[in-house]
Amino acid sequence: LLFSWVLIGRAFCGWACPLSYLQDILGRFAPKSLRQTRTFARLDVPLRLLKVGVLALVLWWVYTLNIAPDRGHPYVVRSTSVLNPDALRVAWGLGLQRYPVRAVLLAFALLSAVVVPRAWCRYVCPLGALLGLLGRVSLLKLSRDRASCSDCGSFPRSCTVNTLPGTAECTVCGDCTQTCPANAIHVGRRLGKVTPSSAADAPPPKEM
Numbered sequence: 001l002l003f004s005w006v007l008i009g010r011a012f013c014g015w016a017c018p019l020s021y022l023q024d025i026l027g028r029f030a031p032k033s034l035r036q037t038r039t040f041a042r043l044d045v046p047l048r049l050l051k052v053g054v055l056a057l058v059l060w061w062v063y064t065l066n067i068a069p070d071r072g073h074p075y076v077v078r079s080t081s082v083l084n085p086d087a088l089r090v091a092w093g094l095g096l097q098r099y100p101v102r103a104v105l106l107a108f109a110l111l112s113a114v115v116v117p118r119a120w121c122r123y124v125c126p127l128g129a130l131l132g133l134l135g136r137v138s139l140l141k142l143s144r145d146r147a148s149c150s151d152c153g154s155f156p157r158s159c160t161v162n163t164l165p166g167t168a169e170c171t172v173c174g175d176c177t178q179t180c181p182a183n184a185i186h187v188g189r190r191l192g193k194v195t196p197s198s199a200a201d202a203p204p205p206k207e208m
Contacts, residue, residue: 009135014171027117
């Protein structure tokens with residue numbers, strides 16, 4: 001997480017988060033017609049602010065209410081198989097109220113992705129909100145070459161989180177760098193010009 005924040009913002013969300021990966025799989029079943037409605041377009045932007053509120057609430061819970069990070073019980077339930085239902089039943093029975101809450105949150109994150117791709121990442125995830133805010137000072141970002149960009153609208157429309165490259169919402173997944181029709185999106189320095197992805201992408205030298 002620290003590496004992601006310092007180097008390139010929310011890259012953890014785009015490359016390492018297992019929940020994001022599961023959402024991407026389920027998001028293939030989300031109806032595209034919903035995302036193309038004007039109502040969805042109007043609600044999408046303000047709903048993104050929700051995760052900032054969730055982040056503030058989580059920080060308040062941790063530091064103000066002094067929630068103990070210890071285990072619900074002083075021993076560990078082990079199983080020979082990850083898919084053993086008996087181990088899950090025993091762990092559930094020995095756990096505290098936090099276990100059902102976690103199960104509900106996980107179910108919500110997965111089921112919501114079938115309606116809106118990466119709905120959890122867009123609207124609820126406090127970690128994504130934190131990395132998005134801290135990513136504004138990261139060393140690298142995705143940048144658009146304005147001279148090459150044709151403003152075709154492929155992004156954010158084709159983006160899994162419906163955003164433009166280099167913004168706070170960008171998860172740096174890199175899909176846009178491979179599918180941009182004008183090859184105008186590259187990894188660039190936060191302070192400086194866009195870095196071409198290869199020598200072939202570099203601008204031609206000026207004639208003397």
